[in-house]
Amino acid sequence: MTRIRWSAVAPGVALAVFTLALLGRYLAPNDPEQPVAVPWSVPSTQLPFGADALGRDVLSRVLAGGANLLGVALTAAAAALLIGVALGLVAGWWPRWAGHAVRWFGDLLLAVPALVLALVLAVALPGAAAVVVAAVLSGAPLTARVVAAQCATVRDSGYLHAAVERGEHGAVVLVRELLPALRGLVAADAGLRLITALQLATTLAVLGFGPQPPDPDWALMLSENLPGAALNPTALLAPAVPLALCALLCAATARTATREREGVW
Template sequence: MNGFTRPVPEVRAARDPVNGRRPRTVLVLGTVSGTVLLAALGGEAVAGHDPAAIVASPWAGPAPGLPLGADALGRDVLARVLAGGRDLTLTSLAAALTASALGVAGGLWAGWSRGRLGRAAAGAADLLLALPLLLLALLAVVALPGPAAVVAGTVLGGTPLTLRVVADATAAARHAGYVEAALARGERGGAVVLREVLPAHAGLVGADLGQRVVLAVQLASALNVLGFGPAPPAPDWAAMLRENLQGLGLNAAATIAPAAALAVLAGSVAVLAHSLAARGGLS
């Protein structure tokens, strides 16, 4: 017994461009997600106005030169939306990549190892999964600055889930024909894991990474709404929600635009992750 008894998704052959649409769908969704990420990272370059400059009266409506109107202090909403996604996106990507890398490495080891340490790692992951993510993030905020707290919270909340998913898949793969063939050729366990098991589950890892990005975006947004994000007047999508909510009846765009930006960012990555799971043949 290896201690990993949860069912693992069945791996099916991915559809090809001739017989199915999955590869093309992944390409399209990847392009859309990449465009959204690039817009979030480089929007400030095309903002036009200084996002901190006061250019109108508070909560002024849309007007020539101000297509989305002004915010609570009279700043250009469009300029702040274009500039408000960079730090949040960079922080979320860094947090997701860190959590995914740690989880994949730990999951491969725990799933391949059938000893007590592997089972202990899985048990520790389950214990961390039982803790509320926002509580972990708030505890991290006490000791770390905003971006570092997001990374720490995502690692604490996301790494255990990645570890468990990858460990279950790796444990099941030990009995797969391609793994047994590699072992019969005399390849060492570590080489088999890296050359055979990991590539075979690339779709699973990619899908999980997408979920970690979504988790990090949600966590960063929650902390920023609570006031733990960038200090004013730095633009930030989540902080804009808090700053402009009272003016919803005067200029709804000041609140709706950053909310839509967050939804598009998280949604595009989530849909891509789902498509990657399908591309990898995960039911």
């Protein structure tokens, strides 16, 4: 009976990995931007992950390279979620007026591929800002849609009517009564938004629109260390694994959150 369930530990693991990535630069044993060994050194006891093209410590660069990427992704996801949920609630509660407007405008945005949008924005804006704006423009309409659709199924609930009938203010009904009823959906959507934001940030960084060398950054490391994959494959894997892990943990956490909201009391 004491089998450890993955869904139960996922949130804890996710929190630990994200914290480690955000604060990792203070744990780095070497300066991530200074050469300390021969280029493409293979892993050794001194350098557990070996060295990269310029002989810099890969472990230190991995520890320091997550903060920026995850910071941007978290900001972008939070912005997309916040705006999407707000629009979705309004659209779902007033389906006639706001609903049509939100759907029309959202469809317009969804017609533009997110990556193209991000690339165009990246030319005009700094990389991080481009990621945030692109994530909001491509993600918020999706969030708004699912939230509005879910609203439609609960908006005739007795408890929502009862709230209106006891004189609760409109905004209070939305935030206090309607939003909690949708929190499983919102939790699941938060995971999705974070994963897509992470992908967007990674893509832009790999393409060179994000942080510039010699900054340590997981995505940048992927493109930097690709040529030396035959000499020191660890240098390529070291940033790839935490990137994948973060995405997986987001998905697992979102699933746990969804399941718990569905009625474990």
